[in-house]
Amino acid sequence: MIDSSHTNPDPINPNQISHAQMEHLKNLARLELSAAETSALEGDLNKMVGYFQQLSELDTTGVAELPRPIELVNIFRTDEVGPMFSSQQAMDLAVESEDGFYKVPRVIE
Amino acid sequence: MSATALELAHKIRSKEVSALEVMETALERIQNTDARIGAFLSLTDDALSRARAVDAALARGETLPPLAGVPIALKDNLNFVGSLTTAGSKMLERYRSPYNATVVGRALAAGLIPIGKTNLDEFAMGSTTENSAFQKTHNPWDTTRVPGGTSGGSAAAVASGMVPLALGTDTGGSVRQPAALCGILGFKPTYGRISRYGVIATASSLDQVGGMARSTADLAALLDAISGHDPLDSTSLEAKPQFTVALNTSVSGMRFAYIKEALGAGNSSGVALALERVRVVLEGLGATFSEVSLPSLAYNIAAYYIINTAEISSNLARYDGMVYSHRSPAPDFNSSMSQSRGEGFGLEAKRRILMGTYALSSGYYDAFYSKALKVRRLIAQDFARAFETFDVLVTPTSPSAAWKFGQFSNDPLAMYMMDVDTVSLNLAGLPGLSIPAGFELQEGKTLPIGIQFIAPLLQDERLFSVAQAFETATSSEFLKIAP
Numbered sequence: 353m354i355d356s357s358h359t360n361p362d363p364i365n366p367n368q369i370s371h372a373q374m375e376h377l378k379n380l381a382r383l384e385l386s387a388a389e390t391s392a393l394e395g396d397l398n399k400m401v402g403y404f405q406q407l408s409e410l411d412t413t414g415v416a417e418l419p420r421p422i423e424l425v426n427i428f429r430t431d432e433v434g435p436m437f438s439s440q441q442a443m444d445l446a447v448e449s450e451d452g453f454y455k456v457p458r459v460i461e
Numbered sequence: 462m463s464a465t466a467l468e469l470a471h472k473i474r475s476k477e478v479s480a481l482e483v484m485e486t487a488l489e490r491i492q493n494t495d496a497r498i499g500a501f502l503s504l505t506d507d508a509l510s511r512a513r514a515v516d517a518a519l520a521r522g523e524t525l526p527p528l529a530g531v532p533i534a535l536k537d538n539l540n541f542v543g544s545l546t547t548a549g550s551k552m553l554e555r556y557r558s559p560y561n562a563t564v565v566g567r568a569l570a571a572g573l574i575p576i577g578k579t580n581l582d583e584f585a586m587g588s589t590t591e592n593s594a595f596q597k598t599h600n601p602w603d604t605t606r607v608p609g610g611t612s613g614g615s616a617a618a619v620a621s622g623m624v625p626l627a628l629g630t631d632t633g634g635s636v637r638q639p640a641a642l643c644g645i646l647g648f649k650p651t652y653g654r655i656s657r658y659g660v661i662a663t664a665s666s667l668d669q670v671g672g673m674a675r676s677t678a679d680l681a682a683l684l685d686a687i688s689g690h691d692p693l694d695s696t697s698l699e700a701k702p703q704f705t706v707a708l709n710t711s712v713s714g715m716r717f718a719y720i721k722e723a724l725g726a727g728n729s730s731g732v733a734l735a736l737e738r739v740r741v742v743l744e745g746l747g748a749t750f751s752e753v754s755l756p757s758l759a760y761n762i763a764a765y766y767i768i769n770t771a772e773i774s775s776n777l778a779r780y781d782g783m784v785y786s787h788r789s790p791a792p793d794f795n796s797s798m799s800q801s802r803g804e805g806f807g808l809e810a811k812r813r814i815l816m817g818t819y820a821l822s823s824g825y826y827d828a829f830y831s832k833a834l835k836v837r838r839l840i841a842q843d844f845a846r847a848f849e850t851f852d853v854l855v856t857p858t859s860p861s862a863a864w865k866f867g868q869f870s871n872d873p874l875a876m877y878m879m880d881v882d883t884v885s886l887n888l889a890g891l892p893g894l895s896i897p898a899g900f901e902l903q904e905g906k907t908l909p910i911g912i913q914f915i916a917p918l919l920q921d922e923r924l925f926s927v928a929q930a931f932e933t934a935t936s937s938e939f940l941k942i943a944p
Contacts, residue, residue, distance in 0.1 A: 369819065374815075377815050377818050377819055377822070378799075378815070380818050380822065381774065381802075381814050381815055381818045382778075382781070382795070382798045382799045382802055383799060383802045383803055383806070383811060383814060383815065384796075384799040384800050384802065384803030384804075385803055385811065389808065389811065392808075393808075393811060393812055393815055396812055396873055396874075397812070397815060397816055397819065399873075399874050400766070400816055400873075400874060401819070401829075403762075403763060403874055404763045404766070404767055404829060404833075406760060406763050407760055407763050407764065407767075407829075407832050407833060407836055408828070408832070410757070410760060410836055410839065412832065412835035412836065412839070415835040415838055415839060416835070416838060417831060417834035417835055417837075417838065418834055418835070418837040418838035418841055419666060419834055420652075420666045420696065420890075421652045421666065421841065421887075421888065421889055421890025421891075421918075422651075422652050422653050422696065422698065422890050422918070424653075424695075424696065427695040427696075429692045429695075436560070437559035437560050441559040442559060444557075444559075445556065445557070445559065445784070445785040446784065446785065447782065447783070447784070447785065447786075447787075447788040448788070454783070454784055456783045456794070457791065457792065457793055457794045457797045458792075458793060458794060459794045
């Protein structure tokens with residue numbers, strides 16, 4: 353099991369990801385899937401989560417996280433205007449545009 | 462195109478051959494070869510005019526940059542002005558780069574001419590290039606086999622003699638492993654040595670740009686051109702390494718050690734022989750060999766794939782179909798976004814986005830993501846301890862030579878296991894160089910084998926001393942263009 357410094361609302365078990373949870377993940381990730389994809393990926397994810405649980409064997413008490421391999425802090429550069437592509441070039445990439453603005457589906461009814 | 466990049470640059474400069482002739486020869490080679498290999502997704506439209514410009518500059522008596530006129534292939538996740546940059550995904554099928562990645566700008570400044578963009582696993586997720594939304598890339602040594610991945614197009618282009626040099630990216634082995642499977646050199650530097658600005662992000666704390674070549678001196682010249690600090694990448698390091706200078710350093714007295722955990726029964730017989738061969742050759746040059754155990758490496762696949770998928774789920778959130786990526790024409794905002802992502806991403810991208818979303822979600826963050834980051838530190842500490850006693854660590858680059866298409870298509874976890882030798886370097890930020898060091902015969906085909914050499918953080922150049930010594934001592938025996 354996971355070492356005692358971690359607390360989770362649910363105990364971790366090999367079939368962690370239920371159908372309902374799969375729907376929740378799809379929603380969080382804004383990812384529409386077919387029924388066949390959902391079912392296949394649910395199986396894959398449960399296998400992966402099962403495999404990942406081997407990490408709980410390792411005692412990491414007192415070990416700090418290593419989010420980046422080189423631990424740099426507070427890298428600044430001067431805020432100077434340099435050459436960049438034009439707003440027109442950016443707009444050329446737009447899926448849809450109108451009068452120099454990006455056009456997107458309605459967000460607020 | 463059997464000449465090396467440095468030979469071509471020399472011939473162009475001495476007017477033995479024109480840059481235009483070099484470019485035409487490379488394009489002809491692509492025309493004749495790539496239908497069966499599938500390395501390129503697109504060819505650059507201005508390669509010939511850039512070559513003419515090199516010849517014109519030479520005719521005017523201008524001093525040319527060091528690699529002027531030499532063709533280079535770019536992985537299709539590197540922004541190059543005006544080129545399609547798809548990242549192997551339908552999501553970016555029509556995206557044309559409005560700017561250059563720093564590495565591309567530096568390659569151009571060194572005189573290199575991008576000839577085309579190469580195939581990759583979608584958003585650099587995979588180990589075989591089979592996850593490209595557009596095409597398969599075939600291993601030039603046996604076209605029924607994969608070239609490795611994710612920089613499989615770049616590796617196949619160099620291995621089959623279409624270009625002498627290529628750029629790739631390496632998140633968990635994506636430069637080193639295809640280099641090994643295609644029989645060329647592939648290098649991933651210390652994290653921060655090469656700018657990531659303008660590189661389409663996969664997993665930002667793991668991604669590094671790397672180079673591929675068929676000679677150590679070529680690879681060093683390429684790295685000298687593209688490495689060094691970039692103010693546009695806040696993770697970029699200040700000190701500029703000197704790769705070419707390192708080629709002449711002797712390996713005599715250098716202390717090598719095999720990583721014990723990488724010597725298991727999972728390695729093919731050809732890999733075991735190649736591991737033995739590098740020892741014999743390097744000991745003959747005065748190096749010593751031992752074995753060292755890094756116990757935390759047993760957990761590297763689990764830690765890596767949690768961190769990789771977590772960062773992917775975050776980085777790929779930007780592809781929402783609103784601004785420049787694929788958009789599904791649904792009437793409302795939320796269904797447009799979900800459908801755009803459902804249509805634009807392939808299955809592996811979806812798998813990793815969902816896995817990463819899970820690992821970062823409320824209630825599971827500590828058990829998965831946070832735990833993996835702690836294990837990552839244990840792995841980095843194991844390496845640091847080993848480097849207190851040894852100068853260079855040695856493992857296979859891949860447990861086997863290239864495998865057949867579809868071999869792991871029903872078992873993603875088994876595919877992930879094939880990355881066992883490479884991912885720990887990305888977790889710890891270490892430099893690694895895969896060197897062709899043997900061949901293995903399978904079903905009547907000769908397949909190349911790569912051995913990985915690992916140096917401490919910021920000691921990247923040491924690996925080039927090793928590679929050059931091995932290349933010279935073996936008379937480039939393992940650096941052949943694929944038949």
